[in-house]
């Protein structure tokens with residue numbers, strides 16, 4: 001069982017395809033409360049830093065370029081067992097392997113352009129939420 005908060009981003013592919021409304025609907029219908037939300041974009045340095053854990057991976061530079069290719073929506077979400085329940089809602093990183101009915105299965109384009117991000121631990125949810133929001137911007 002994990003804590004009550006997770007961090008999510010609607011990525012540039014899903015924003016470009018006009019899926020913000022549908023994705024937020026799916027998130028709130030699944031019982032998540034929105035505690036912070038921002039329509040913004042990432043600079044190259046911000047994207048490099050956000051994905052620093054992947055810097056040795058072959059896909060790192062392309063991932064950074066993709067994440068800077070257009071606006072994103074950053075979200076802090078609250079629900080019981082938030083990390084795990086959100087990851088179940090979005091499905092596998094690779095949309096071709098994602099369970100039917102999950103957000104990535106429905107809206108993602110590829111393993112890289114995979115529509116949404118979800119934190120993988122309470123610790124990362126805290127770090128990632130703080131990356132985008134001050135305490136005053138959370139409700």
Ligand code: CMP
Pocket residue numbers: 054059063093111112113114116117118
């Ligand atoms: P995310 O959940 O935001 O965490 C890391 C991101 O790296 C992931 O979603 C994808 O966008 C991307 N990613 C992970 N694995 C690969 C891969 N094999 N090839 C390209 N991009 C990947």
